[in-house]
Amino acid sequence: MGRSGQDTGSALGAVMGCTANDVAAALRAAADTMAEHRGELTDLDRPIGDADHGENLNRGFTALAGALSEAVPDTPGAVLKLAATTLISKVGGAAGPLYGTAFLRAATAVGQAEELTEATVKAALRAGLDGVVARGKAEVGDATMVDALAPAVEAAEAVDDGGVAAVLAAAADAAERGAESTTPLVARKGRASYLGERSVGHLDPGARSTALLLRTFAEVER
Amino acid sequence: MGRSGQDTGSALGAVMGCTANDVAAALRAAADTMAEHRGELTDLDRPIGDADHGENLNRGFTALAGALSEAVPDTPGAVLKLAATTLISKVGGAAGPLYGTAFLRAATAVGQAEELTEATVKAALRAGLDGVVARGKAEVGDATMVDALAPAVEAAEAVDDGGVAAVLAAAADAAERGAESTTPLVARKGRASYLGERSVGHLDPGARSTALLLRTFAEVER
Amino acid sequence: MKKIINDPATVVADSLAGLAAAHPDLVRVEYDPDVVVRADSPARGVSIISGGGSGHEPLHVGFVGPGMLHGAVPGAVFTSPTPDAVQAAISATTGDAGALLVVKNYTGDVLNFETAAELASAEGLDVRTVVIDDDVAVADSTFTAGRRGVGGTVLLEKIVGAAAERGDDLDAVEAVARRVVENVRSIGVALTAPTVPHVGEPSFELGDDEVEFGIGIHGEPGRERRPVEPASELVGRMVAAVADDLPLESGDEVLLFTNSMGGTPLLETYLAHGIGERALADRGVTVVRRLVGPYITSLEMQGISLTILRMDEEMTELWDAPVRTPALRWGL
Amino acid sequence: MKKIINDPATVVADSLAGLAAAHPDLVRVEYDPDVVVRADSPARGVSIISGGGSGHEPLHVGFVGPGMLHGAVPGAVFTSPTPDAVQAAISATTGDAGALLVVKNYTGDVLNFETAAELASAEGLDVRTVVIDDDVAVADSTFTAGRRGVGGTVLLEKIVGAAAERGDDLDAVEAVARRVVENVRSIGVALTAPTVPHVGEPSFELGDDEVEFGIGIHGEPGRERRPVEPASELVGRMVAAVADDLPLESGDEVLLFTNSMGGTPLLETYLAHGIGERALADRGVTVVRRLVGPYITSLEMQGISLTILRMDEEMTELWDAPVRTPALRWGL
Numbered sequence A, B: 001m002g003r004s005g006q007d008t009g010s011a012l013g014a015v016m017g018c019t020a021n022d023v024a025a026a027l028r029a030a031a032d033t034m035a036e037h038r039g040e041l042t043d044l045d046r047p048i049g050d051a052d053h054g055e056n057l058n059r060g061f062t063a064l065a066g067a068l069s070e071a072v073p074d075t076p077g078a079v080l081k082l083a084a085t086t087l088i089s090k091v092g093g094a095a096g097p098l099y100g101t102a103f104l105r106a107a108t109a110v111g112q113a114e115e116l117t118e119a120t121v122k123a124a125l126r127a128g129l130d131g132v133v134a135r136g137k138a139e140v141g142d143a144t145m146v147d148a149l150a151p152a153v154e155a156a157e158a159v160d161d162g163g164v165a166a167v168l169a170a171a172a173d174a175a176e177r178g179a180e181s182t183t184p185l186v187a188r189k190g191r192a193s194y195l196g197e198r199s200v201g202h203l204d205p206g207a208r209s210t211a212l213l214l215r216t217f218a219e220v221e222r
Numbered sequence C, D: 001m002k003k004i005i006n007d008p009a010t011v012v013a014d015s016l017a018g019l020a021a022a023h024p025d026l027v028r029v030e031y032d033p034d035v036v037v038r039a040d041s042p043a044r045g046v047s048i049i050s051g052g053g054s055g056h057e058p059l060h061v062g063f064v065g066p067g068m069l070h071g072a073v074p075g076a077v078f079t080s081p082t083p084d085a086v087q088a089a090i091s092a093t094t095g096d097a098g099a100l101l102v103v104k105n106y107t108g109d110v111l112n113f114e115t116a117a118e119l120a121s122a123e124g125l126d127v128r129t130v131v132i133d134d135d136v137a138v139a140d141s142t143f144t145a146g147r148r149g150v151g152g153t154v155l156l157e158k159i160v161g162a163a164a165e166r167g168d169d170l171d172a173v174e175a176v177a178r179r180v181v182e183n184v185r186s187i188g189v190a191l192t193a194p195t196v197p198h199v200g201e202p203s204f205e206l207g208d209d210e211v212e213f214g215i216g217i218h219g220e221p222g223r224e225r226r227p228v229e230p231a232s233e234l235v236g237r238m239v240a241a242v243a244d245d246l247p248l249e250s251g252d253e254v255l256l257f258t259n260s261m262g263g264t265p266l267l268e269t270y271l272a273h274g275i276g277e278r279a280l281a282d283r284g285v286t287v288v289r290r291l292v293g294p295y296i297t298s299l300e301m302q303g304i305s306l307t308i309l310r311m312d313e314e315m316t317e318l319w320d321a322p323v324r325t326p327a328l329r330w331g332l
């Protein structure tokens, strides 16, 4: 995730790996994004849910930024694990355990490595998706965050030797398209599913927050 | 309460006594009066009470008229007792036991006599008032039915040898003036007393119903 | 008006039918006149009977059963029952040991219950009445109708019920009843008005930012209309009104009863209770027993009331005694 | 919004403080994460833990005590608690015999409780979850989030609590839990909307002559919006919805639970219960046990729910077993 302390520039970022500090920087940026989009995400959750998605994520990422400002763990995996436990204990609702599991599985996937590489970032994304699906049992087309995350993982894996930056950029692009795709769908998971046909015509808030997250990671890595 | 079966005319009524049938006729007329003034009495009870005085009395007197249409008891005293027990069991609220006690004491006062005379009507009115006061402990000036009944009894007792008709007419006139007198008062008994100063400016519903009752009796005896 | 009823005219009888169906082991219902009595046939000690207008459930019908009431007499909504109904409850439950009628201080209730008591006495039964008038919102005076009977009624019924259950005679039951009446005070507050079924409109109007402080259980006016304030201030004000009236002194031991008026949820009722406990602790008063929940309500009215009973050893023992009724139950 | 609260942000903790003060003999409250556990130290059999968003009181915190829950985990109003809070309840109550987590079927609740269960299992504890999904208003399908958990939760918690109390092992407790889930169904109806404290506005709009048929306990939409109708028709419709879904057959024995959603007074709740009993009798179904009152609420929402549990001998025995909690108590 680029610029690891030194001002290496984006080209270098594409070939060099991400340190624990890089991952922490990306997560701090994500906290800023969630604060900025808090109202938008909550508004998306109003007609088809319970109007708290932005509140939930903002609470969780603010807590994460706070934890990171106290101390940044040693390895990228440890930073991801801190993200997981913080999100799990602070976000609540459906999104808390789902994002928490994604980060937890990603942390496991990257192991004890000092730096993340193109390969480990892909593995982390895949593990995160698998975690969300294992936990939430949603498939693509159910109008959930999986509709953003699944195409993102595929797009990331399709990048051949482009470096971390290219992988994340591809993931972000695909996630945005995936999020848009939820609008015409009938929700089949989460709170929106109680609405049946009445959920049609609404962008899924979790899919939107996934796209925002991946775009932020890609930007930091630009 | 005159015209005991035969068409004796009012002059005769003034000297002759009232039979059980006369008393029953007066009570049937009272039932008509209560039906007619039901809305008025309930409206008086709305700002300073619980908006049920007309309903309560109408329910009770309708039941009494029904009971009398089945059989009229033998003596005036027995008719008054039937009125007492019917009102007690059907009116409820504060007015039920108060009017019921008045009729019960009146029944006791007239004893087993076949006919009511000027003297026994006066005695019945006095006993009725005593019953209401014994039960409700209101004094003149507390803004209750006592403000109508007490002056009525005094006016009745002041009639000297005028016959039943004159006694009742005097009572009705005094009761009407007494009822009017409650308007500027602060209520000190019943539900209206919770309002304190806010009860000023309202005619007391129970005083009004007492005046209506006595006017009806006087009219029947005209 | 939206309510889950069939017809305002039959709402009390229809509800009693549900009560009877729900608690066949505890209560038996007779209709016309409507009376609720214990389903068991208790040994003929002193009978405890109460009643009044309906709409305050579980008071009184939900308190019939071993250790509390022998009979309850539900009138129409917010309307005192007539003496024949009270008499029916007396006949159904009262033997040689006599009966105590627990009467809330409203002119209609007092007169109708006293009339019934007189008629029963005339038939040779020893029937007495105790009038409960615990509402500090209303100025007291022998020249007025006096204070209303409110939350203290629940505590009184529990305590005299226990005294009767353990076999106290009528003198003893009456004595403890009077001690409770002397030592209990309450205050209520309303956020919204109740709607009487046969009226169809809310009983009063209240602004979006107002509470009625000193409300009665029929939505009668109280001391004053006040702006909404944080619970800690509102409840503090309520505790002060009751404690100053009793008056409570440091070292006193009390029962604190925090009551929902019906529409206020338990979340808020417990919240208010916690504030009440702290306010009493601040006065050096020890809360030794408590009751929290909707026990004397005013239909769907939102609001709460606080009742404080200064306890002595005997009252505490009677409060703790087993009770088994639809709405209050422990030890059985 | 008028509520008896200090601050929407502290409403749950403030209310728990009142609960703790009111029932020192029954519950102990820990804060941040908020957990309610039994005040006694029960023998270490299977621990029964439940929880979910607050605002449904007495569910779950009012059901902590001997014979029912060992621990309850109250989230923010209408918001599932996080796994660390659930874990705290597990650590505080669970020994070698393990724990059963009773979870209402909402994605957030399921995921947070499952996460906690996994973490506890990783620490070597035998922790299982049972998900209750009894709301017939929502179409069921393995391809959706499925039915919501509503009134059946109360009955499930009582019955598994009794099984744990008598010493059943986790397999046995889990088996009876699954039998309850299979045999219980509910439907709710709303007359008014609840107002979440931190939102400040009613959760939905409903016309003066409309009811929401099939409401959830967070004010989620139901099957349809219908005109107000007499209670006998409304309740008849509710009984039919539940009975047809189970399906109930003539000769079945059931527990009928008529629940107030919070703002509906007991007068109407009992009235509805009576209609429910008659409707079941008409189907040849025997009501052998009943529960009536506000036990799983939606803040101050007016409305009721009906829950029917098809009983067998063991469930009846477990239902009758003594229970001693703030909100449900008998035999102790």
Ligand SMILES: Nc1ncnc2c1ncn2[C@@H]1O[C@H](COP(=O)(O)OP(=O)(O)O)[C@@H](O)[C@H]1O
Pocket: A045, A049, A050, A052, A053, A056, A057, A092, A093, A094, A095, A096, A098, A132, A135, A136, A137, A138, A143, A144, A145, A146, A189, A190, A191, A204, A205, A206, A207, D107, D108
């Ligand atoms: N089973 C599931 N699998 C994947 N994502 C889900 C699932 N259920 C819900 N979500 C996601 O969670 C989002 C809602 O999150 P949030 O509002 O924070 O939780 P809650 O619905 O508990 O209030 C939905 O928009 C959806 O993307």
Ligand SMILES: Nc1ncnc2c1ncn2[C@@H]1O[C@H](COP(=O)(O)OP(=O)(O)O)[C@@H](O)[C@H]1O
Pocket: B045, B049, B050, B052, B053, B056, B057, B092, B093, B094, B095, B096, B098, B132, B135, B136, B137, B138, B143, B144, B145, B146, B189, B190, B191, B204, B205, B206, B207, C107, C108
């Ligand atoms: N203590 C009392 N003594 C005499 N009359 C009383 C007393 N209390 C109430 N009343 C009368 O009763 C009337 C109210 O009767 P009603 O409305 O039928 O009963 P309630 O007040 O119980 O609804 C009052 O207007 C007043 O005249």
Ligand SMILES: [Mg+2]
Pocket: A045, A049, A050, A051, A052, A053, A093, A191
């Ligand atoms: Mg949400």
Ligand SMILES: [Mg+2]
Pocket: A050, A052, A093, A094, D078, D079, D080, D108
């Ligand atoms: Mg939520």
Ligand SMILES: [Mg+2]
Pocket: B045, B049, B050, B051, B052, B053, B093, B191
């Ligand atoms: Mg009146």
Ligand SMILES: [Mg+2]
Pocket: B050, B052, B093, B094, C078, C079, C080, C108
């Ligand atoms: Mg009245």
